[in-house]
Amino acid sequence: MLHIEKKESKNTVCFSISGVLDISTSDYFSEIVLQKVPLNEIVLDLSNLTFIDSTGIGVILELIYQVKERSASLQIIGMNKEIEEIFETIGVSRIMEALQRG
Numbered sequence: 001m002l003h004i005e006k007k008e009s010k011n012t013v014c015f016s017i018s019g020v021l022d023i024s025t026s027d028y029f030s031e032i033v034l035q036k037v038p039l040n041e042i043v044l045d046l047s048n049l050t051f052i053d054s055t056g057i058g059v060i061l062e063l064i065y066q067v068k069e070r071s072a073s074l075q076i077i078g079m080n081k082e083i084e085e086i087f088e089t090i091g092v093s094r095i096m097e098a099l100q101r102g
Helices: 026-036 054-069 081-090 092-101
Strands: 002-008 012-021 041-052 073-077
Touching: 002 026, 012 026, 012 054, 026 054, 041 054, 041 081, 054 073, 054 081, 054 092, 081 092
Parallel strands: 012 041, 041 073
Antiparallel strands: 002 012
8 A cells, every 4th residue: 555645835745655656556656746747846755665666666767757857856765775775776866866967
């Protein structure tokens, strides 16, 4: 199960993600999070994310690319050690850094 809490301010929205981001919850993530990409800044708080699979990584990569296409910014915060290792192994962090450099 996936729970998404949304907090908005002027041009920023913060999504706090709790639970599991996998094939069974990725569509829900897309519906809630990807519709907010036109905002200037998106913060994705993964403090309470307990599991992510390749489908979950895929929707986060889609978010990263949409943010870049719209000249917005994205911060991913609060990853636990296991999720951070997955992101490093797959190269999500390197993709984000490369896209931010242009």
